[in-house]
Amino acid sequence: MNAFFRYLKQYGWLTLLSSLLLIALVIMSQTLQNASSFADTYSALLFFTFGGVSLLLFILFRTVFKLVRQYKRKVPGSKVTVRLTLISTLLMSIPTAIIFYFSLTFIQQGINQWFDVKTEVALDNAASLARISLDNKTRDSLNFTLSIAKANRDL
Incomplete structure (x- = not known):
């Protein structure tokens, strides 16, 4: 039970922020489908998601900075943590890049087809x-x- 509260204290804000950003993206998607409410809410949602993504990037860079500092101090387990971080980054970024490429191609073909x-x-x-x-x-x-x-x- 103590481990759960420690996990919640460490990652609770990150989970909450990610959930709020996901909700904002769903609202933005629904706003794009309704032209009358598009102009009213889109800019506010865009600023909210920009702020949330900025906060997530800040948390990411802070964590990477802490990891580099631990690696330089030769803290036990830091080399394994760096290796796991690099492997998981590669495992996540390769499929994301592939999906991004095909999505971008699909969107460009759709726009070219309009004209x-x-x-x-x-x-x-x-x-x-x-x-x-x-x-x-x-x-x-x-x-x-x-x-x-x-x-x-x-x-």
Whole structure:
């Protein structure tokens, strides 16, 4: 039980901050889907997540600094800790870099596809169809208004 409280004291703030950042990212994702609330909340969420990520980076660099200091002082177990840290960093960064690369490629292809010639022609066709539909509706409304005006003039 004492070990649990020691763990909570050591990593509780980090867990809380990570959870809050995850919640902020979910809220940001939902905000991006709703255009009306996008402008109101996006900047506040962006600043919040920027501050949280900055705090996480500060904690990371502080921990790395402590590890380097322990390694220089030749504290028992520091070499093993450095090796484990390097191995876990490599094991985490390689899949993250691969996912980042494929995500970036997917996003770039999606953006390039928006400005594709086929898409542009389809958008032009949709705009002309909407224009024709609006003209027909306007003509029908004008004819209806003229017929009502003729009927009222005869009264």
